[in-house]
Amino acid sequence: MQNTALTETHTALGAKMVPFAGFNMPVSYEGVTTEHETVRNGVGVFDVSHMGEFLITGPNALELIQKVTSNDASKLVDGKAQYSYLPNDKGGVVDDLIVYKIADEKYLMVVNASNIEKDWNWISSHNTMNADMRNLSDEYSLLAIQGPKAAIAMQSLTSVDLEAMKFYTFEVADFAGIENVIISATGYTGSGGFEIYCKNSEVKQIWDKVFEAGADHGIKPIGLAARDTLRLEMGYCLYGNDITDTTSPIEAGLGWVTKFSKQFINSEALAKEKEHGAEKKLIGFELDDRGIPRQGYDIVDNNGVVIGVVTSGTMSPSLGKGIGLGYVPAIFSKPESKINIQIRKNAIPATVIKLPFYKG
Numbered sequence: 001m002q003n004t005a006l007t008e009t010h011t012a013l014g015a016k017m018v019p020f021a022g023f024n025m026p027v028s029y030e031g032v033t034t035e036h037e038t039v040r041n042g043v044g045v046f047d048v049s050h051m052g053e054f055l056i057t058g059p060n061a062l063e064l065i066q067k068v069t070s071n072d073a074s075k076l077v078d079g080k081a082q083y084s085y086l087p088n089d090k091g092g093v094v095d096d097l098i099v100y101k102i103a104d105e106k107y108l109m110v111v112n113a114s115n116i117e118k119d120w121n122w123i124s125s126h127n128t129m130n131a132d133m134r135n136l137s138d139e140y141s142l143l144a145i146q147g148p149k150a151a152i153a154m155q156s157l158t159s160v161d162l163e164a165m166k167f168y169t170f171e172v173a174d175f176a177g178i179e180n181v182i183i184s185a186t187g188y189t190g191s192g193g194f195e196i197y198c199k200n201s202e203v204k205q206i207w208d209k210v211f212e213a214g215a216d217h218g219i220k221p222i223g224l225a226a227r228d229t230l231r232l233e234m235g236y237c238l239y240g241n242d243i244t245d246t247t248s249p250i251e252a253g254l255g256w257v258t259k260f261s262k263q264f265i266n267s268e269a270l271a272k273e274k275e276h277g278a279e280k281k282l283i284g285f286e287l288d289d290r291g292i293p294r295q296g297y298d299i300v301d302n303n304g305v306v307i308g309v310v311t312s313g314t315m316s317p318s319l320g321k322g323i324g325l326g327y328v329p330a331i332f333s334k335p336e337s338k339i340n341i342q343i344r345k346n347a348i349p350a351t352v353i354k355l356p357f358y359k360g
Helices: 007-012 032-043 061-067 113-125 150-158 201-216 224-233 267-276
Strands: 016-020 023-028 042-047 052-057 080-087 093-103 106-111 131-136 141-144 168-176 178-184 193-199 280-287 298-300 304-318 321-329 338-344 346-353
Touching: 007 016, 016 201, 016 338, 023 224, 032 131, 032 224, 032 280, 042 113, 042 201, 042 224, 052 061, 052 113, 061 106, 080 113, 093 113, 093 131, 106 113, 113 131, 113 178, 141 150, 178 201, 193 201, 224 321, 280 338, 321 338, 321 346
Parallel strands: none
Antiparallel strands: 016 023, 042 141, 052 106, 052 131, 080 093, 093 106, 141 193, 168 178, 178 193, 280 321, 280 346, 298 304, 298 338, 304 321, 338 346
């Protein structure tokens, strides 16, 4: 089990620690609902240093990224980030990720913790153009400072105008007394905020200064349980649940980051699939009655016939009702369609809704 550079800090704060993606991670401090509401209404900090970082450089860096990712990285300018995924050659998804353009011939790929080795091996196997690749995952830490008060709470720590930063942009700048920190206006919560990339040796200083600066704004540490409820309220996919090696990115609703203006791994097959229309679709649903949908629960029609499966589900702290994502045949995927979630012996009625669940 690997630790992050802040594991002892979390333990001292009384965090409940659990194994996650091979790391010892804080799942909660005060409880998921309290932490969830802190991020929705104020500002909270996640240690997500388990995520992976690959630096891709050199004259062939863009060529490699274009080959292995679905989105069009040629559209990136310095200081811009892009959501994308790594298609496999069997119609599924190796991982989803964010690509950052730091400079010409210099890109950062940020991948999911559980897939670091798999992604590295996959990208390496397609690096026929000999782009320079460095796996920085063990050297870098990542803090997600999230919530509507994040910019005002953190402004004293940096010369960057945080309020002026647009979504999916970033700057390499000073933060909390450390130079050359990546300050990224990205996040996984839908409530605004920033992600801070720094070296492991720097993260404790940054963590401490973040909590000093945010004290007047009610800042709190937040665990992975609230991260999951926050992302689910936004309808954001979680790798391993909603997208996997065997799920189609077209069925998963990732067509918007699948750019057929270029060739990439399995692009021809995916283009045909998109043209023919997906047979299944990933949908969001709300329960009409009491209950909590969970991953793996069956989705059934009014006759009790199994038509799909729940991939993510929870009790939404913001909405006070059960919500989830799941795959169903396309005919059941339109908003307002009626389905049922099999919770033990009961088929609980549910309504397909247009994502996100949480409108802010």
